Amino acid sequence: xxxxxxxxxxxxxxxxxxxxxxxxxxxxxxxxxxxxxxxxxxxxxxxxxxxxxxxxxxxxxxxxxxxxxxxxxxxxxxxx
Numbered sequence: 001x002x003x004x005x006x007x008x009x010x011x012x013x014x015x016x017x018x019x020x021x022x023x024x025x026x027x028x029x030x031x032x033x034x035x036x037x038x039x040x041x042x043x044x045x046x047x048x049x050x051x052x053x054x055x056x057x058x059x060x061x062x063x064x065x066x067x068x069x070x071x072x073x074x075x076x077x078x079x080x
Contacts, residue, residue, distance in 0.1 A: 052070060
C-alpha cells in the first residue's frame with residue numbers, strides 16, 4: 001500500500017531517481033516498483049564496501065541490473 005502511494009504521488013513525476021541502500025529494504029522496494037518506475041532507477045546508493053565492490057545489483061526476477069555507487073556521488077548529475 002505504501003509503495004503504491006509513493007508511486008502515485010512522487011515517482012510518477014520524476015524522470016529518474018536513486019534508491020538509498022542496496023540492502024534488504026532497498027532491494028525489496030526496487031522489486032515492488034512497477035516496471036515503469038524500475039526503469040527510472042539509475043542506481044542504488046550505499047556505504048557498505050562489500051556492496052560497492054560488487055558494483056551492481058542483478059534482479060533475477062526481472063532480469064535487470066542496477067549499479068551500486070557510493071552515496072557521495074548522489075550530487076552528480078547522472079544520479080539526480
